[in-house]
Amino acid sequence: METVLLYLVAAICLVWSFLKDRQKTRIAIQKSFKAFEGILPQFLVIFLLVAMIMAILDTRTISLLLGKSSGGWGVFAASLVGAVTLIPGFVAFPVAAVLLQGGAGATQIAAFVSSLMMVGVVTLPLEIQFFGKRAAFLRNSLAYMFSLIVAVFVGWVVNQ
Amino acid sequence: MKILLRRYRFFLCATAVCVLFLLLLPAYRNKAIEVIVFQTETMLLVIPPIFILLGLLDVWVPREQMMRFMGPGSGLKGTALAFLLGSFAAGPLYAAFPVAAILMKKGASFNNIMVFIGAWSTTKIPMLLFESSALGLRFALSRLAIDIVGIIVISLLMKALLPKAEIERLYKQAEAFD
Structure with missing residues (x-):
């Protein structure tokens, strides 16, 4: 659904651009292609890394890790699992929902969801490419600490 | 070779x-x-349309305009725009980095870039709908509320903790995007 919308927007902009100025549009597409080719090596490395990590940490293993662990250690474990995995939301949310119904704590689930989305250990090489080591490490560390705060807050609200 | x-x-x-x-x-x-x-x-x-939009943005949006909308002097409006841009985006977080680079090249402020990255990572609107149906409205809304605060705090901390020279270096690097 999102993707369809994205294509629609891109197509409309492209047609508009083409009607306004062909030459500029050609330059734009050349730039797009060059930018894409520029980060392709990093993209490919990340794919392979993700494949290996996700093969070991599949959804069943994640459920096991999140379902069993509880308390402070559970929150910690959940946030670590979230940080090193790269799962799209439409896969992660249903899994999280099942866990929640199965008795996992909202705090742990929130830690997992939050660090999953904001912290990207596997995508660090790519982030470093654009933002440098210092900024990339700093952003991920801050995002990780923030995920723990999110966990406590969301857990508190849900359990009210 | x-x-x-x-x-x-x-x-x-x-x-x-x-x-x-x-x-x-x-x-x-x-x-x-x-x-x-x-x-x-x-x-x-997901990547092709994002990169097409990126190329078009680079060619069509003049630097002065972006400076006005999201530059250092754009204030709350600029931050709100960065939030919206990130929240309406589609695609995984790694697709946000090249987009952020082009926004930097066009003169968006570092704070706003960080807000954009934060919003892209965690406050996407379609995901929010999905989240609230899977995990409950209470869960989704409380997470959204604290995320909005957190994204802004993180962007301020990034700006404060990174040396000025490093930020300047990143802007120089972004300008090389062509």
């Missing part, structure tokens, strides 16, 4: 490791291949 090899050297190493992984750990083989296929599909599907 040599340049190509140099650029793809990490990819070649990763491929070697991955082949070993597939050969030595047959238990994970199917799952690993499944993930590679899925990731490639996502990339081929």
Whole structure:
């Protein structure tokens, strides 16, 4: 659904651009292609890394890790699992929902969801490419600490 | 050829490791291949339109305009715009980095860039709807509320903790995007 919308927007902009100025549009597409080719090596490395990590940490293993662990250690474990995995939301949310119904704590689930989305250990090489080591490490560390705060807050609200 | 090899050297190493992984750990083989296929599909599907928009943005939006909308003097409006841009985006977080680079090239402030990255990572509108149906409205809304605060705090901390010279270096680097 999102993707369809994205294509629609891109197509409309492209047609508009083409009607306004062909030459500029050609330059734009050349730039797009060059930018894409520029980060392709990093993209490919990340794919392979993700494949290996996700093969070991599949959804069943994640459920096991999140379902069993509880308390402070559970929150910690959940946030670590979230940080090193790269799962799209439409896969992660249903899994999280099942866990929640199965008795996992909202705090742990929130830690997992939050660090999953904001912290990207596997995508660090790519982030470093654009933002440098210092900024990339700093952003991920801050995002990780923030995920723990999110966990406590969301857990508190849900359990009210 | 040599340049190509140099650029793809990490990819070649990763491929070697991955082949070993597939050969030595047959238990994970199917799952690993499944993930590679899925990731490639996502990339081929989501990345092309994002990069097309990126190229068009670079060609059509003049630097002065972007400076006015999201530059250092754009204030609350600029931050709100960065939030909206990130929240309405589609695609995984790694697709946000090249977009952020082009916004930097066009003169968006570092704070706003960080807000944009934060919003892209965690406050996407379609995901929010999905989250509230899966995990409950209370869960989704409380997470959204604290995320909005957190994204702004993180962007301020990034600006404060990174040396000025490093931020300038990043802007110089972004300008090389062509």
